[in-house]
């Protein structure tokens with residue numbers, strides 16, 4: 380889709396590329412991220428008003444390291460290169476990059492502004508010093524013809540370089556991260572003042588653009604949408620329904636790995652609120668029998684991803700075939716599952732709906748939320764008028780309780796976990812804490828410990844409780860419960876759930892932990 384009021388972000392595999400997209404959208408400008416290998420096609424398709432080249436783990440000094448498509452530099456639009464992006468631009472336009480003799484700069488640094496520059500016009504003044512965040516081992520040691528250094532840092536003489544005639548800018552630091560306090564302003568300045576965009580992009584526009592895109596992609600074909608009751612798939616279903624009406628059928632899969640009462644609740648809620656055909660599939664036996672004996676987290680995820688697709692295929696057949704499968708996949712699902720560059724950035728875990736998909740698929744995917752973050756999906760949900768019960772729900776992973784039972788998953792262990800989890804969530808709701816927490820759940824550990832109850836000895840499982848706050852699920856902090864909340868929940872669980880005799884609380888943030896335990 381052409382999108383002249385947009386910015387294309389070329390991804391070289393940085394862990395924080397997605398934050399660039401965020402910052403651009405926060406500036407009221409639509410953006411899309413494309414891996415460097417397909418950036419030229421993305422550019423042709425979008426016709427954006429500007430380009431940002433991301434950071435990345437590779438070294439420009441090595442042969443075969445990624446390069447930006449040359450056509451981007453010939454397109455006549457402004458370009459901002461960030462870290463690796465700056466280095467690659469320097470190397471490709473006639474400058475030079477070397478490995479820093481002193482090992483590089485990592486963490487907090489200060490830049491000193493030497494000259495005025497359109498990139499920070501109205502934000503920074505000549506002569507000022509400003510905090511930025513650096514993370515580089517290589518540095519530019521000769522800038523290309525046409526460029527001038529406009530700011531320096533101790534370790535980088537070319538902390539900011541600019542070719543005002545071509546409107547090309549390079550920054551060695553990362554303006555997209557929180558620890559560059561004025562970074563968001565620099566990115567907004569690039570998008571609005573340098574690229575000349577108005578900054579009036581809204582979710583309402585996203586909605587209408589996506590609807591047009593879905594209609595174009597799907598035509599008159601039939602679509603099945605995996606509906607979980609979670610925010611993402613509910614928003615995807617309502618959006619797609621607005622686009623193609625009764626060509627859409629939703630499929631809710633009960634894989635036996637859901638929480639207590641969840642299936643009835645989701646199906647009831649959805650049928651109550653929407654007049655969209657919804658098939659409720661009971662696939663517990665198929666999932667649990669396939670999971671028997673499987674203990675490796677990635678093996679569980681791959682099996683579940685594959686089995687979801689088997690179920691969707693079977694349901695498609697029953698309605699006379701469907702050409703497309705819609706899912707509420709978000710950007711974090713994608714970024715954690717795959718490494719765009721095939722380079723040193725690693726797969727953290729295979730989200731069932733991305734990295735867990737089988738290689739051969741009968742249906743083509745429709746994923747209208749693939750570029751968004753959770754909080755943006757919630758905003759879109761509100762824009763679409765979804766009730767709060769959908770929009771405000773804590774996320775629940777597609778593989779469900781299977782990834783909250785380290786070790787083998789059995790029906791018996793699912794039942795134990797369901798009971799404990801229900802008590803935990805009930806107490807959270809009763810204490811009025813549900814909306815203050817991003818996600819809360821229990822994990823049933825494959826560890827047994829000794830206890831004493833009613834003067835008898837117990838030898839039962841340990842249960843871990845987790846609650847985190849987050850904005851987008853990419854990073855998370857541990858939620859601090861008030862005073863006696865956790866001891867009270869622990870007592871209730873040990874008293875009421877047979878099979879659990881000890882409860883612990885998980886104090887790990889993300890990173891270094893992930894939110895789920897597997």
Ligand SMILES: Nc1ncnc2c1ncn2[C@@H]1O[C@H](COP(=O)(O)OP(=O)(O)OP(=O)(O)O)[C@@H](O)[C@H]1O
Pocket residue numbers: 604605606607608609610611612613630631632633634705706707708712732772773774775776777778
């Ligand atoms: N039980 C299920 N039945 C059908 N589809 C499912 C089920 N669980 C997950 N999916 C599909 O997988 C996608 C990804 O799941 P995910 O949990 O990330 O999103 P969600 O459930 O829609 O939202 P949330 O993250 O808020 O739970 C869903 O959007 C949905 O399309």
Ligand SMILES: O=c1[nH]c(=O)c2[nH+]cn([C@@H]3O[C@H](COP(=O)(O)O)[C@@H](O)[C@H]3O)c2[nH]1
Pocket residue numbers: 680715728729730731732774775776777778818852889892893894895896897
């Ligand atoms: O639909 C999903 N399929 C998956 O395979 C999956 N794995 C993790 N999650 C959810 O993603 C968010 C981040 O989780 P992690 O920190 O554990 O990676 C958290 O909200 C997790 O619950 C998943 N959702």
Ligand SMILES: NC(=O)CC[C@H](N)C(=O)O
Pocket residue numbers: 393433434435436437438439461462463464514515516517518
């Ligand atoms: N953060 C980055 O983009 C790093 C770029 C390059 N890998 C370096 O170390 O200099």
Ligand SMILES: [Mg+2]
Pocket residue numbers: 607609610774775776777
């Ligand atoms: Mg979910």
